[in-house]
Amino acid sequence: MLLDTSAKTIEGVTQLTDFFSYRFAGESLVHREYVSVAPGSYQYLIHPSERSLSWLSNRVDGHSYRRRIASLGINALGSTQPSLLGSVPGVRSVTLEVPRTCQFDIAVVGMRIKVIDYRRERVYTLPLAREHHENIHEEVRTRRNLPPSIDTPRVLDADDTFPYFVEELCDGRTPSNVVEDWDILREGLRQLTPLHRETRSVWVPTEEAIDQAFEALAASELSNDPVVNHTRTFLDQHTLPNELRRSRIHGDFQTGNLIVQDDRVIILDWESSRIDLVLVDLFDPFKRHSIESDDGGPLADLILRTGAFRAISDDLRTGFGPLAWGDNTYYPALPVVYLLLQLAHDPPESTHSRNPVYELLVDVLADVM
Known part of the structure; x- marks a missing residue:
């Protein structure tokens, strides 16, 4: 060429x-x-x-x-x-x-x-x-x-x-809003349920997963970071499920990787698929939307269960909670657990480096604490 x-x-x-x-x-x-x-x-x-x-x-x-x-x-x-x-x-x-x-x-x-x-x-x-x-x-x-x-x-x-x-080629509409297009996201998550259930699935103690995340951050540039300390305080004040399910996930489940074609919801782009916690697929769509917001966005709204997010959080707990964390109780602190684990997986290289997950965690904690 x-x-x-x-x-x-x-x-x-x-x-x-x-x-x-x-x-x-x-x-x-x-x-x-x-x-x-x-x-x-x-x-x-x-x-x-x-x-x-x-x-x-x-x-x-x-x-x-x-x-x-x-x-x-x-x-x-x-x-x-x-x-x-x-x-x-x-x-x-x-x-x-x-x-x-x-x-x-x-x-x-x-x-x-x-x-x-x-x-x-x-x-x-x-x-x-x-x-x-x-x-x-x-x-x-x-x-x-x-x-x-x-x-x-x-x-x-x-x-x-x-x-x-x-x-x-599957042509169609790409959804763009987690509230307006929640029915589409929910259908995508429903499709993923057999993947989450049938593959190499194990239960991980929640406390163990959180402790490992804090240990990873303590060994990074975020050692003694006030935001990390606030995160620990917030989680200590909230009830969490005993275990979290780890299995095969999509790994980048968000509106940009969905196509709506007539009555079909088509899931694209599987390059990030891996063995990880199921809650990653549940909260990834809200992270992308939240990063584009000027505040904690949908993740903060999920914690506070404000407006349309009360119904969305109910859908998450009843439709996906038993598979992801073992029961149909909604635990408001789970989005913060999700952000903590995301940050520990890829911490900033220095305290001056821009890190969207870190900045989002700052905004979410400011909204809910």
């Missing part, structure tokens, strides 16, 4: 070149226009069409005003003059030579690369870097062993050498 010289500086383009040379070797090439845009933590290569920009608009939409304004702007441009996106400040226009049989519409670059081809209704997934090759192998193994209750795109092909895998 030959490129504009300027395109070589765009993250992921070199890897795309290698992939196309491997997967579509010997095929003729065609010129295709793209724009490079990075509205958040991902880099996107978009062929500017109404469908592609509608997808991007839906993808960047969220709880914050910044995300909603960006989403509305992209959507308006897509429905009127898609080709004008390249003239927007911060957006780069590039011409790529791509295989005639894979004139892709969207490439999403994060820890790995997803290539979406609308015409062939295919999604190709490949690693961004060589050290992530095993992640591709592991996801294919996970996907092929999922319980039948889980609605996820079919894996159509996989190559262990490059590596990459191909799945069917």
Whole structure:
């Protein structure tokens, strides 16, 4: 795949070149226009069409005003003059030579690369870097062993050498709000229940899990940190379940990894699947939404059970509590346990480093203590 010289500086383009040379070797090439845009933590290569920009608009939409304004702007441009996106400040226009049989519409670059081809209704997934090759192998193994209750795109092909895998394109709406779209999230969690129950499942004493988290933080830059001390005080003041279930989880269950297609709720992106506590899947959607808030957001609302979160917390305790923590009691402190464990898993490298989980823990404690 030959490129504009300027395109070589765009993250992921070199890897795309290698992939196309491997997967579509010997095929003729065609010129295709793209724009490079990075509205958040991902880099996107978009062929500017109404469908592609509608997808991007839906993808960047969220709880914050910044995300909603960006989403509305992209959507308006897509429905009127898609080709004008390249003239927007911060957006780069590039011409790529791509295989005639894979004139892709969207490439999403994060820890790995997803290539979406609308015409062939295919999604190709490949690693961004060589050290992530095993992640591709592991996801294919996970996907092929999922319980039948889980609605996820079919894996159509996989190559262990490059590596990459191909799945069917499932188009639809991406939910964006944990309150407005709670029914969708609840259905996704219901689909995951057999995975949580049937795989290598063990019960972990809650006190042991918390103690291990505090020990990990004591050995990090957060040793004697006041927020960590406040967390300990808060947990000491609240009743917790005796045990927590550890089993196979999705690992990144949130609105951005769901697609609603007619009456289907489809769960995407299994690269983070691992053996961990089930409550990670239960509270992950609220963390993403809370990070976009100016306060403790939905996680604080779950603790306080305010407004719509009273009904949501009731759904969590009755529908998923017995599986995740052994009974149908709602324990308001569990979101703080979840944040503590997340922070201990990936503590900041220094007290000056920005860490979204740490900052969220600060906001949540400020709201509930």
